[in-house]
Structure formats: structure tokens, C-alpha cells
Amino acid sequence: MPRLSEVIAALDSLWPPGRAEQWDAVGTVCGDPGAEVRRVLFAVDPVQEIADEAIRLGADLLVTHHPLYLRGTSTVAASTFKGRVVHDLIKHDVALHVAHTNADTADPGVSDALAGALGLRVLRPLVPDPSDPAGRRGLGRVCELDHPLSLREFGARAAERLPAAAQGVRVAGDQDAVVRTVAVSGGSGDGLFDQARNAGVDAFLTADLRHHPVSEAIQTSTLGLVDAAHWATEWPWCEQAAAQLDEISDRHGWDLRVHVSKTVTDPWSAHFAPTDAVTPSAPGAPARSPGAPN
Numbered sequence: 001m002p003r004l005s006e007v008i009a010a011l012d013s014l015w016p017p018g019r020a021e022q023w024d025a026v027g028t029v030c031g032d033p034g035a036e037v038r039r040v041l042f043a044v045d046p047v048q049e050i051a052d053e054a055i056r057l058g059a060d061l062l063v064t065h066h067p068l069y070l071r072g073t074s075t076v077a078a079s080t081f082k083g084r085v086v087h088d089l090i091k092h093d094v095a096l097h098v099a100h101t102n103a104d105t106a107d108p109g110v111s112d113a114l115a116g117a118l119g120l121r122v123l124r125p126l127v128p129d130p131s132d133p134a135g136r137r138g139l140g141r142v143c144e145l146d147h148p149l150s151l152r153e154f155g156a157r158a159a160e161r162l163p164a165a166a167q168g169v170r171v172a173g174d175q176d177a178v179v180r181t182v183a184v185s186g187g188s189g190d191g192l193f194d195q196a197r198n199a200g201v202d203a204f205l206t207a208d209l210r211h212h213p214v215s216e217a218i219q220t221s222t223l224g225l226v227d228a229a230h231w232a233t234e235w236p237w238c239e240q241a242a243a244q245l246d247e248i249s250d251r252h253g254w255d256l257r258v259h260v261s262k263t264v265t266d267p268w269s270a271h272f273a274p275t276d277a278v279t280p281s282a283p284g285a286p287a288r289s290p291g292a293p294n
């Protein structure tokens with residue numbers, strides 16, 4: 001049975017903490033390096049539901065993509081939600097370890113898993129890591145489809161293949177435009193519009209896209225935009241990461257039990273699609289302003 005320190009060393013070999021962004025907070029949040037690890041749970045968010053799940057499962061280690069304390073803290077009192085998570089984990093001997101931007105830019109990383117879930121072939125990073133001479137690490141991925149789809153069909157494929165979150169998938173741009181190449185970036189990607197445009201791809205799939213950047217992007221370029229739930233774009237990494245740890249475990253003869261949480265932790269939990277009757281531009285619908293009472 002490996003010690004926590006050995007499992008963490010294995011995780012650090014996959015996602016070296018030194019490759020995280022300066023502003024990030026990766027690494028071990030709590031845990032005794034000498035404790036034995038039998039069961040590991042991977043999840044996107046270190047929220048209470050996930051801590052509860054790790055405890056129920058009898059996990060010794062919870063690995064999440066998002067940090068618990070991104071901006072540091074001066075208290076872990078259980079009267080705060082994050083302190084409660086820390087208390088519950090420590091009380092039940094569950095360690096917490098975070099791999100965030102160091103997993104984003106890894107090879108394979110978060111966007112490779114996203115591309116895989118979408119059935120895309122990865123060509124190269126969208127924003128290569130200058131310190132990687134092989135040019136395989138970096139943020140986002142430039143990918144190609146097996147066969148061309150319309151932007152509408154590509155959006156539908158994303159909705160079908162990504163794990164279901166309430167938000168679903170939104171598409172901006174010419175729905176009938178042909179999509180052969182796609183840039184993808186797991187998590188919030190609206191800082192990468194310029195890179196996606198410069199990559200010459202037909203579409204860009206990411207999360208957390210906002211009105212003004214999207215509005216400007218579709219006025220000034222033919223780039224199709226696909227906005228999925230943040231959690232849904234990062235969840236495929238959990239399966240990829242679990243498979244990577246399984247492989248390391250086999251190699252060391254560790255017999256770890258590695259699990260992936262299927263709990264949806266995207267914070268949006270309901271979505272109401274407009275009906276044709278209240279869509280202002282729907283053909284045949286009476287003109288009305290958005291938000292007008294029924």
C-alpha cells in the first residue's frame with residue numbers, strides 16, 4: 001500500500017506543480033504524507049458534496065481540479081464552508097490534492113481530455129508552452145474533426161457527448177458554417193479569442209463566454225463559438241487523470257482503487273429554454289420585447 005507522499009509524487013510527475021500559473025494554488029491542501037492510500041477519488045470541485053462523497057466512499061485521497069483556497073486564507077474554522085470541508089476531510093483521514101493550471105497545460109492535459117470526449121483529433125496546443133521544446137504542452141488544443149459538420153451539428157455533438165449539466169451548450173455564429181477544425185479549451189476560455197482566431201480554426205469551444213466578447217467576435221470574424229458548462233468541459237479530465245493514476249498504480253504494484261465522481265458540481269442547476277412564442281425573432285411570432293410578461 002503506497003503512502004500519501006508516494007502517490008503525491010506520482011501525481012506531481014504527471015502535473016508538476018512548478019508548471020502552475022503564478023496566481024494559482026496547487027498541491028496538497030491537507031493530508032499526512034505518511035498515511036496509507038488505498039482509495040482515490042477524482043472530481044472537478046472541492047465542494048461539500050464532493051467531500052461527503054469521498055468520505056462515504058472511504059477514500060484516503062481526493063484529487064480535485066479546482067483549488068479550495070485560490071486566494072489563501074487566514075482561517076479554516078468549520079463555520080466557513082471551506083473550513084467545514086477541511087474539517088470533514090481531516091476528521092475522516094481524507095487528503096486533498098489540487099492539480100489546476102499545471103493539469104491544464106500538461107500533455108495530456110485538460111483540453112486533451114475535452115477533445116477526446118468530443119471525438120476530435122488533437123493537432124497541437126492552442127497556446128504552446130515556450131518552455132516545452134517538443135511543442136506538446138500548453139493551453140487549449142487545436143483539433144480537427146473526422147468529417148466536416150455544420151456549426152449547428154457540432155454544437156449538438158458537444159451537447160450529446162459532454163456530461164450533462166443544466167446549462168447545456170450555446171452556439172454563436174453562422175449555424176450553417178462548415179466546421180473542419182476546432183480549438184478547445186477546458187474551463188473559462190474567453191481570454192483566448194485572439195489565439196483561436198489566429199489559429200485559423202472554424203470554431204472555438206470553451207466555457208464561461210460573455211456577451212460583449214462573443215458579440216464582438218461574431219461581428220468581426222467567421223469563428224463559430226460554442227459555450228459549454230465549465231464543469232462539463234473539465235470533467236473529462238477526471239477520467240483521463242484516473243486512468244493515468246491507475247496505470248502508475250499497476251506499474252508500482254500498488255493496487256489502488258481509483259474512482260471518478262459523477263456528481264454534477266456545475267453551480268447552474270436549472271435551465272429554461274425560451275419557447276418559440278417568446279423568442280422575439282421567431283418567424284411568425286408577434287414582436288415583443290424580451291422579458292415582456294406573458
Ligand SMILES: [Zn+2]
Nearest residue numbers: 187188230234
Ligand atoms: Zn476550471
